[in-house]
Amino acid sequence: MNQLMKVVIGLTLFTSALSYPLQVFAAEVDEEAVTILKRSTAFMAKATEFKITTEFGFDVVQETGQKLEFGAHHEVTIRRPDKAHLEFSRRDGVQGRMVFDGKQIVVLDPDEKVYSLEEIKGDVDTAFDFLVEELQMPIPLDDFFSSDPAKSLAANLESGYVVGESEVAGISCDHLALRNARVDFQIWIARGDKPLPRRIVITYKNEEGQPQFWANFLEWDLAPHVPDTLFSTKPPEGATQIPFVIIDPSLNDGRGTR
Amino acid sequence: MISKFTFFLGSLALLMFLVITTEADARGRAGGKSVSRSGPASGGSVKSARQPNASTKAKSIGDARDRKQDARDDRRDHKDDVRDDRRDFRDDVRDDRRDFRDDVRDDRRRWRVGSVLTVSAFRALTCTTETIIVGNVTYYRCGTTWYSKAHQGGNVTYIVVTAPAGY
Secondary structure (H helix, E strand, O other): OOHHHHHHHHHHHHHHHHHHHHHHHHHOEOHHHHHHHHHHHHHHHHOOEEEEEEEEEEEEEOOOOOEEEEEEEEEEEEEOOOEEEEEEEEOOOOEEEEEEOOOEEEEEEOOOOEEEEEEOOOOHHHHHHHHHHHOOOOOOOHHHOOOOOHHHHOOOOOEEEEEEEEEEOOEEEEEEEEEOOOOEEEEEEEOOOOOOEEEEEEEOOOOOOOOEEEEEEEEEEOOOOOOHHHHOOOOOOOOEEOOEOEEOHHHHHOOOOO | OHHHHHHHHHHHHHHHHHHHHHHHHOOOEEOOEEOOOOOHHHHOOOOOOOOOOOOOOOOOHHHHHHHHHHHHHHHHHOOOOHHHHHHHHHHHHHHHHHHHHHHHHHHHHEEOOOOEEEHHHHHOOOOOOEEEEEOOEEEEEEOOEEEEEEEEOOEEEEEEEOOOOOO
């Protein structure tokens, strides 16, 4: 190989190595996937009153590294802008209810005959953010209850493509594979004039053991016609009020009194 | 020499056993095994910015303030006219009020690790708990430790509290 050939090959390799990551990065979020996703989030955002029934499960990585799955059945009713009702039934037998009426949130445990109440004024988004971030109460799938689901589902995507057509519980769906910095997720969106999500699988790729969360959307009722009383935060007769508490590890460092 | 070494090994084994059992007792038990029931995946959200482990990592007031300060700064950056200025001022006052309210709330809400027991951990306590109602609060006494119920992370739990007045 003469000297000139070496230089040409060297330069070609160098420039292709430089441009390769740029090309891959630019091509990674596929237009078609984003279009399908945004059509779905726009459709969800238009609903003013709806009821979603879901069945979900999630891995909890134990200290041994073994993954255990826990899960629940949820029925969530939202009436925009400021009413929400969530009824849950966990696999371990614990049942409960959360109601938000625009002014306060009440969380009830009928078996223990207790409830907790917090005043929080605002819309459903404010209430769910408060529950998750301030009260550390997980509300699985809250991305879908938001007034603008695109804000979490279609934001900061690093990669996205259409895997293909896939049938979920007899419904023909588009199977999308998406990634952001924190999670990889797959979402199955119904084809046709009601592009609603039917299934989601989330992989927490940065966490130890890469646990997954999955959910099947069993039913989307876009006209549930629920009575106003469903959103009543009046606690049931005979129930005792208990406080909401959060665990703060910094208090163990000698700060604070509890 | 050998006996000293054996003694050392024995103590080390005992220490390890104690550490492991204490660690196991700190969490819930299921069929004699300690089981963790929530983690990053129990959140069920794809938000790219959310705290990776909101169920165990408590948010500090400082963080909340920084974020509010950021939001306020952003708003300031975008102000164009007097009306916006006036709105900014109103928002600031409202934010300050909210900051103050959050501080008060957080103080009464925050509990240290180890002072919140799951229902199963509470039932596994070796003492016979005595139920005492004072006013409209139900207390549970176990030796010299007092507990009352609270909601934590979507579960009913027992929290360590100070003894009610008169006890």
